[in-house]
Amino acid sequence: MSVANRPVHRPLSPHLQVYRPQLTSVLSILHRATGIALSVGALYLATWVIYAAADAKAYALFQSFNMSIVGRIVLGGWLFCAFYHLANGIRHLFWDAGYGFELKDAYRSGWIVVAVSLIATVVSWIVGLGLV
Amino acid sequence: MSDLRTPLARARGLGSARDGLKHWWAQRLTAIALIPLIVWFAISLVMLSGADYAVARAWIGSPLVMVLLILTIVVGLHHGQLGLQVVIEDYIHGDGWKLALIVAVRFVAVIFGLAAVVSILRIGFGG
Numbered sequence: 001m002s003v004a005n006r007p008v009h010r011p012l013s014p015h016l017q018v019y020r021p022q023l024t025s026v027l028s029i030l031h032r033a034t035g036i037a038l039s040v041g042a043l044y045l046a047t048w049v050i051y052a053a054a055d056a057k058a059y060a061l062f063q064s065f066n067m068s069i070v071g072r073i074v075l076g077g078w079l080f081c082a083f084y085h086l087a088n089g090i091r092h093l094f095w096d097a098g099y100g101f102e103l104k105d106a107y108r109s110g111w112i113v114v115a116v117s118l119i120a121t122v123v124s125w126i127v128g129l130g131l132v
Numbered sequence: 133m134s135d136l137r138t139p140l141a142r143a144r145g146l147g148s149a150r151d152g153l154k155h156w157w158a159q160r161l162t163a164i165a166l167i168p169l170i171v172w173f174a175i176s177l178v179m180l181s182g183a184d185y186a187v188a189r190a191w192i193g194s195p196l197v198m199v200l201l202i203l204t205i206v207v208g209l210h211h212g213q214l215g216l217q218v219v220i221e222d223y224i225h226g227d228g229w230k231l232a233l234i235v236a237v238r239f240v241a242v243i244f245g246l247a248a249v250v251s252i253l254r255i256g257f258g259g
């Protein structure tokens with residue numbers, strides 16, 4: 001067997017069929033999902049200022065989408081993604097700095113992320129809907 | 133088992149050995165910059181809900197907001213583009229498709245970013 005073909009023993013990903021979801025794994029995949037959603041959201045934010053630079057009629061069309069039920073869900077969903085990814089991103093940065101790797105700490109910080117992002121989301125929805 | 137790549141992968145130079153560290157740092161630096169920016173923008177978004185054309189333009193065009201909004205959009209797009217590159221590298225296995233997708237994501241980010249910056253400046257400086 002040539003050197004190039006020699007098998008390398010890599011660690012395997014969890015087999016999802018037999019893998020019991022845990023707080024830590026769910027939060028991990030949510031970070032990726034919200035990161036992807038926020039990337040689309042950044043394009044949406046760019047589109048918003050592009051419309052604002054156009055004329056009032058174009059902006060009113062864009063805004064009428066934002067004010068519709070679907071638009072409210074999109075913007076409300078953006079707020080949840082932002083708060084979650086922000087809180088869990090700070091958790092990631094602590095790990096990168098070398099803190100919080102004990103299993104007990106990973107669970108505690110995980111629950112803090114859940115609590116903070118849910119509270120921030122609910123407060124922002126109440127305030128936002130109250131202002132409309 | 134200090135290097136998990138195959139000898140072939142190491143020889144071809146694809147993967148994190150090429151510019152992985154720079155990428156990793158840029159992802160972290162943009163993340164830190166985004167902490168205050170995202171908090172500021174989320175609060176602004178809530179406060180602006182229902183804003184009409186005139187209100188939105190007055191807000192976007194004020195000097196401090198112009199600076200913060202440009203930073204939020206440019207840094208956010210850059211961080212998102214770096215992050216999506218990692219996601220693409222994880223899930224797409226053909227080198228051709230992988231490269232094409234990463235390039236496409238970059239193009240979209242640059243085009244939307246430039247258009248947004250031009251729009252913000254135009255609103256602020258009344259073009």
Ligand code: HEM
Binds near residue numbers: 057065
């Ligand atoms: C997230 C992205 C976008 C959203 C949510 C959005 C939403 C909308 C909505 C709701 C309308 C009104 C549709 C109607 O006539 O009932 C509209 C119109 C329009 N959109 Fe977009 N749009 C987006 C991106 C874009 C982009 C990227 C472009 C061009 C590069 C674009 C160009 C237009 C044009 C030209 C119109 C017609 C405007 C008019 O009739 O005055 N849109 N958009």
Ligand code: HEM
Binds near residue numbers: 159213215218
């Ligand atoms: C416009 C806003 C943002 C966008 C579009 C965005 C997008 C993304 C994407 C697509 C990823 C890749 C996900 C993955 O590899 O699984 C990512 C990762 C990351 N984001 Fe964000 N993000 C944003 C804001 C933030 C903020 C405010 C923070 C603050 C702490 C942050 C911290 C991180 C970190 C630390 C990672 C790396 C996680 C890892 O190592 O797996 N992000 N982001």
